[in-house]
Amino acid sequence: MIRRWNFWWQTLVLSTQYNPPQFIELLMLMLGFFLLLIWMGNQQWPYLVLSMSYVAGSSTSILVREAMIPSPSLQLTQKLAILLLIMSLYTLLDLMR
Template sequence: MLLLAIALLAIASILPDRPYLILGLSLVVGASISILVREAIAPSPQTRITQLTASLLLVISLYGFADLMYAL
């Protein structure tokens, strides 16, 4: 899911179409929430790093959504 989001965000950086950006950001939000839920249910040995990375991705993608809404 994250690879698809990265691919869509790469396409969005090449083509200035908003649907690719919106879809990529929504996939990042979904993947981040999925990672956080998975870590809450079944913690891995590197739980802190995984949660920090997922939270950082979530904050950045939500900031991207807010910036996109402000630009509209």
Template structure:
């Protein structure tokens, strides 16, 4: 029980310390989970929601890096652009 309490306190602290980063990670985790569900069920709403989360997270990362650059700005921007391009290609492929 102590481990769960520590984990919950760490989660709350990270959400209060850097809310945009916390939301980006949450969106990316949900995207990965939905991608796994889509891999099992092969139903289109799961992949569309997964791609939407990925696009939202990558745009959020790009905006955050434009406003307040971090020490690893180049890597963050490159990764976010790559994720955005793959997600947009996924949407175009299904349409």
């Protein structure tokens, strides 16, 4: 059991050292997803707003990073980031109405 936790811990440490911006983007997306699950449970709008803010920030960061340093899977990453950005902005604008 300890070896399994040690493996996951070493993987986490290695990923933060290898590509810190990508790790932060992944962390923001996971927090956004977690907050969206909480929002589905209790329907309080602050959870949805914070969730969509994390998703919009992460998507913007992905697009900026891909514009500066293109990756081999550029098309898929950009399309997914644009889709997430549109979805989060539409949700935030819908809440403002």
